[in-house]
Amino acid sequence: MNTTPVWSVDARTGARTAQVTVESTTGGVDDAVRAAHAAHPALADRTRRAAFLRAAADRLEARGDELIATADAETALGTGRLTGELARTSYQLRAFAEVVAEGAFLDVVVDHADPAAAPAPRPDLRRWKVPVGVVAVFAASNFPFAFSVPGGDTASALAAGCAVVVKAHPDHPATSELAATALREGAEAAGLPADVVRLVHGRRAGVDLVQHPLVSAAGFTGSVAGGRALYDLAAARPAPIPFHGELGSLNPVLVTEAAAAARAEEIGAGLAGSFTLGMGQFCTKPGLVLVPAGEAGDRLEKALAAGADAAASGALLDTRMRDGFLAGFAARAALPGVSAPVRAGEDGHAVRPGYVSVPAGLLADDAYRELLDECFGPVTVVVRYADPAEAEAVLARLPGNLTATLHAEPGEPAAAELLARLTPLAGRVLFGGWPTGVAVAPAMQHGGPYPATTSTGTSVGGAAIERWLRPVAYQGVPQELLPAELRDGAAGVPRRVDGVLER
């Protein structure tokens, strides 16, 4: 029996405030997965599932004050930000209720039997998608609501009809318990067993979870090291399972000479705002910015420095991240030829933002590899390029990203080519603006080439549901034995019938 305590820690001081629970044992994880597996068939009814998602949103809002206060103590993200994040989380649950009700995600395809079909007679075939089974969700540190217990992975998996076992993030165990309670209350309000959502705690529990034979898929938001370790376990199982992990991203930004010339101050100030937002703890933080050498770029850096200098100090999510951020900044700033126009540092338990600047040519050297790794926290790396070839050489060395951003002027001849150049690097490509801020919208893609994501899925937007489904075709099954959505004349879900798309 594991009696390792799970503590709630005040992020602003690093002090333990209360014991929330104990870490889950292997037996406890097994109980949780079996309970979720037993509850899972109850989610088959789409009407009830949609009602559950709406009720869960209602329950989160009903417990909003307590959730926000608890999360603020555990994460130091501030009540303003957390109020917005909770609203986004409730919105997301309700948006998935709409997705469930519409039914397009079922991908219904009906082909009637055709004895005259070429190249061979064709049987009656009807395909749709079914839930994969129990989904393991690994919660993130930096979004205690939107990417944690009640977040996008949970919402999309429940929407797909999968029961969920969440592994709480140790940065906010009390918040996690409260959120799980709200979700379970929502299930019961919709007439579903509460065990469609279960919660486990502790690092060992995460390993047990991803290896459990009754877990059919996993979602993860976190670090490259942690995510890759779990991905490897998922792939090494006797029966491997899909592991949809969001691990890390530099989110490169390319500023053209023309854009710097026209908007140096605006871009510099915008960058300062974006890389310090939420104390740089967004997965979409712009972590590497290609800025032209020369006068326009200098003006941009000046505005950036002013913005970074003026940015507030703040606590990071936990002490480990704080120490990692300070060490990461120091290591980058100490590289020969790298300057630190605004130096990050300690401010009591809090930290001050900073940035470094480096000539692009140096990055050809593997000794500078670290500058191409994400550093969590309020730091960005400005890379000054002398000509487009230097910028291209840096782009060619980048790993995959969630986002890539182009700052160019309207009508600039190279813009189309540069956008095409950035597309292979990321899942979301921005023209202007900043990548922080991820809209919950049908067209959102939050996921990109490895290590941004370990799959081609998205963890935000309606398409996130696709990760938890698998297709099944029924052949020659009599009408009365088919699921209602697959029967002849079934109304209410978009379908493709004998090759033709129908509403």
Next chain:
Amino acid sequence: MNTTPVWSVDARTGARTAQVTVESTTGGVDDAVRAAHAAHPALADRTRRAAFLRAAADRLEARGDELIATADAETALGTGRLTGELARTSYQLRAFAEVVAEGAFLDVVVDHADPAAAPAPRPDLRRWKVPVGVVAVFAASNFPFAFSVPGGDTASALAAGCAVVVKAHPDHPATSELAATALREGAEAAGLPADVVRLVHGRRAGVDLVQHPLVSAAGFTGSVAGGRALYDLAAARPAPIPFHGELGSLNPVLVTEAAAAARAEEIGAGLAGSFTLGMGQFCTKPGLVLVPAGEAGDRLEKALAAGADAAASGALLDTRMRDGFLAGFAARAALPGVSAPVRAGEDGHAVRPGYVSVPAGLLADDAYRELLDECFGPVTVVVRYADPAEAEAVLARLPGNLTATLHAEPGEPAAAELLARLTPLAGRVLFGGWPTGVAVAPAMQHGGPYPATTSTGTSVGGAAIERWLRPVAYQGVPQELLPAELRDGAAGVPRRVDGVLER
């Protein structure tokens, strides 16, 4: 430099007939991948891509006589079967041309900017899918056309806009070379570089291919052992890639008491035809059949035995498979309590089909585990169950499958429950009929839980294209810089605009 010869072997005698080429070296694989990568952008034009797929089908047909004669010598599958397979393969290429022209696979979603959106103002976002890059295709032994060089993996990857490097199957290298030539001629006829399709040979080449940094995804059809080894390599890469492998499947069939009582002779004869079709070398061969104990089941077995006894001898695809089949049959038949009413065996270089029969209760013992593993070739395992609980106990021990088949009587009360029971076991669930024969149709699902497939994809039907795409969202990009399909008012592809599905 590798000078290991690659031989064409006469499947009917096991004798080498000609040296086709030499095995590809690591440098040769690198050349092939780099050439394909360089050619890949030329596939971006959808009109040209569709023309290419049609031209490839034309070229395969133009070379049909030579392809069929070569494949018949290398596989012993017979010119009748191979003529049909080539027609299916050409049809498949043309069907993917239609998929490309229609454009639904692009999954276009447009969300216009909405400053008043809840819970936060929304930027302009437009999402579609782009090709993942170069795809490695591992050809199968048992379908020298339809699941090999010009087969479904290649056709769907090219349709997605990916260049392809195929690793030829050693059972039919001469056929592979001819088919690759036809595809490359098709590319040139459509004004594309021939290198959108490249071919490599040899086991080492397969390993090099799946590990090559410029390969972005892989498709595989073959054995559990070979597929799992390549899957593990794909997952262990510094940047893992999707590996869509079809590995192995028992394709269970459940015959209810009522169905056996009503149609014992029809079912027994149908089963004999299905498990011996193509000398049992289909991935959808029914390999385990649950038959009720008692008189009706005895009649079914009698009809099965008569059919199996009357089935023709034939050569298997290669000597290794022949030896594996004979050893596999002998090992199964030698288990205590297992009978072999029709005994498989040698007939010169050819083999005779056979089947074994076993009481269901024995399968609870791990000593009988082998009966739940696929045995390639013309053998099936009849499992006699005394009651539904015994049948359920066997189903509970089964791994994942491509198909699962229910033989029940119309109106039988348990039919709905049994169909629901079979659904978690497979990607295609049949009511009556036999799983051999995989229609190329939009509603087809050819893929199922592991080890049937290593992903949730399908390798047959229009949805096979989805495996080679990844979503990209454009944010705030001016109209003139967007791909045509994403612009306001773009016609011609199905889209979702501001939440509403449009034709």
